[in-house]
Amino acid sequence: MMDEAHTAMDTSSLAQYKVSDLERELVLDAVALMGGNEYLVQQMIDRLIDTGFREKERSALSWVGTNIWKEEIPDEVNTEYLLSLLTPLHRERLPRLLASSLLYCGRYEDTLILNCPGESSTKILLISMQNLAGSDPPIGHTPGGRACSSLAVFYNWASPQSNPPAPPLRRPARKLSASLALEKKMLSIVDVFAFMPCP
Secondary structure, X not given: OOEOOOOOOOOHHHHHHEOOHHHHHHHHHHHHHHHOOHHHHHHHHHHHHOOOOOHHHHHHHHHHHHHHHOOOOOOOOOHHHHHHOEOHHHHHOHHHHHHHHHHHHXXXXXXXXXXXXXXXXXXXXXXXXXXXXXXXXXXXXXXXXXXXXXXXXXXXXXXXXXXXXXXXXXXXXXXXXXXXXXXXXXXXXXXXXXXXXXX
């Protein structure tokens, strides 16, 4: 029998894994840019469905299973399986839900960004759906039936490097292209590889 109660997760045990305040601000700025473009988020989801997980990514999923779900992740986990843990309504609304949560998660102190132990560039963004209007938690369940009211977004963090100055544009009318280039750069800095519901 599935437990439908969805209380806030106790995050005190995760405090030791939190990223620095500076990194948190950079990541929240980057994901807000991504979240502002639902089409870009849909492209990201489509790409993830067609891509498998590398060993270090499976390790991050297992870590969240053990430390947040308090359950084991199946050996043959893939994006389709993780999507199946969402409720049918939330699966259908995933592009909008993910875009909105990325756009607005920086407003809330309970948004956590965690380092994955043993994988310095692998991070987990944990977003409470309780704060997001229209998200209607629980958004899914763990394999063991625990109700989930948070969304974990897994990404590989490529620390932004200072780039040499770009050559000046010939016409100022290319602002849209510059904006798209910035969004694509954010996608490369915060390289999302998975998402799954969490209690």
